[in-house]
Amino acid sequence: MSVRIDITGLRQEQIAVVASPLAELGMALHALSEPGHHPGLQGWATTVTCGLDPHLADRMCEADFLWRTTFSDLFQPYAGIPGGSTLPGATLAEELDLLDKLSDEQFVDAALEFTCALPYSEPGPAALTDAEARRRALELAAARGPQSLLFSERLLADPPRTRAWLRQFLEDCDAAFFADTWSRLRHQLAADARHKTDLLRHKGLAEALASVSPALTLDDAAARITVDKLGEGRTATAGGGLLLVPTSLGRPHLMVLHRYGWQPVLHYPISSPEMAAPPSLEQLTLRMAALSHPVRMRLCRSLARSAFTTGELAHAHGMTAPEISRHLSALKKAGLITTRRRGRYVLHKLEVTAVARLGSDFLEGILR
Template sequence: MSVRIDITGLRPERVAVVPSPLAELCMALHALSEPGHHPGLQGWVTGVAARLDPHLADRMCEADFLWRTTFSDLFLPFAGIPGRSTLPGATLAEDLDLLDKLSDEQFVDAALEFTCAVPYGVQGATVLSDPVVRRRTLDLAAARGPRQLRFSERLMADPPLIRSWLRQFFQDCDEAFFADAWSRLRHQLAADARHKTDLLRRRGLAEALTAVSPAVRVDETAGVIVIDKLGDGRTATADGGLLLLPTSFGWPHLSVLHRHGWQPVLHYPVGGAEPVSPPSVEQLTLRMSALSHPVRMRICRHLARSAYTTSELAQAHGMTAPEISRHLGALKKAGLITTRRRGRYVLHQLDVTVVARLGSDFLEGLLR
């Protein structure tokens, strides 16, 4: 499982690393709505929530589906501008001006991307142009509750009204808490952008992307960027460019915009606690699968306490040595056990550190 970006013909000068105030506001709103995803931001979340105007807090709930469980492409409007070469604004006001340049169809589809029947990565009918898609969108919105249904109905009935409402909401958030946060974070994000840009120029795209996240790699033979995620998607830079956006609020989320016809964007966290080499989705799958077998769970119980040989485990479990070897092979392939030789004996032992991290690794893989 992965998101793949075809970079065939991509020119180095069309790759840009630049922060976006609007994209960072998205992550700030997400952290306020889902503090459990961001334990490192608990102090900031508590402080903002304590002084937040109740009316603004109510408005924040009205459209929180745009940033709570997913990250709407409305926060990356520069990617939807024709030509696919527009950069984010230097200020929130400039980013909001770019949001105003999206067509009503783009605006509505991006706002409803996860409740709309239109496939995300391919061209299709829009909510505003197709009555069938419109009805299905309302049905799906209703399943998510009356608040989202009301918002979706208003959005489809009068897009300019909601566009104005959303712009004012973002401006009020800026005044209430975001301007202060951005004044502190923009220097860190700008420094990271300069560092990644320098890597691009001196070492090339592959090394710059490795520095972005160990979950991102370049398959130079196939001419694609592969982002290891629990999900599938495809897009291409085609005749456009590629944007890399650093975020301070975003860890552990690694977001990829791969909407059809939009410029690909990789929104990556900086300054987080991401391990040097987080396990891939394939490794997580192997580990979960290996531990799901009852015999291997019993073997792990032994190996967690001490090191054992294959014959010792066979005797303890009433199985043959070849049967135990097959189970040990699955555990070793998943990276859950270590082996060492003592004379003519090979001893196996559970890697307790890896197993202890499995819960948090799995959660980070889901949130990535």
């Protein structure tokens, strides 16, 4: 499985490596929503979260599906500007101005990407103008919960108002925490962009891509870049350019913007943040012992994907509730799962950060 980029006719001067403050803000929001994906950012995420105004924290939940599980193309609006040659802005304000330049159809389709309702790598009907596409988008949004449905209804009813809401929200995030974060990251991102640009100029595209990620390969004969990912997709530069956008907060995600009609973008991580302090030997021994049981390994696989009640786990694994409870108790004592109450139900979920610190091979194995 892979994403393929047709680069037929692409000239070296049409390839740019540029940092994007808006894309990095999107990754900041993702890391705050899914800290388990970024264990090295635990300290930063905790500091930001503790300092957030409660009202802004609530607003973060209104449209977190734009960055929690699907990184919306709205965070890379330069790719949607006609001509395929627009670069990211030097400041967040410049990039928000580019976001305003997207047509209502582009804005709505990119914002509705989380519903998977519309074709992505090929042309298709726009939800704003096609009744069937609109119905399907709302149907899928409803399946994802009332919050997603409410946002989708507002978006389709009044795109300019939703666009203004998003811009104001991003500006408020900038004032609250991102401006300070960006001031520390932008020099590192700019240095990496310069390094990749030098490789591109002096050693060619193959060397530059190899320095970005071993998951990228260049087939000169076929004029194609292949990105090894658990997903299928295709796009083409088609007379436009190719953008490489570095991210610090986005590690380990390597993402490809391959929306039909948009400029292809490779959004790649540059460095590994420092991990948090390791647990004590006693705690480490306890955790490894808890994971040595095959049933607990299977439970971890389930709990890594979502929160479950004891009864749900018992049904899914063909065991009794008391048996499941004993295994959950061992995992909880080792600090490997968290619990929360929802009404009369208690939900259990894997503490991904703690498991990641035991080893990426184990984590990747249960998430494969």
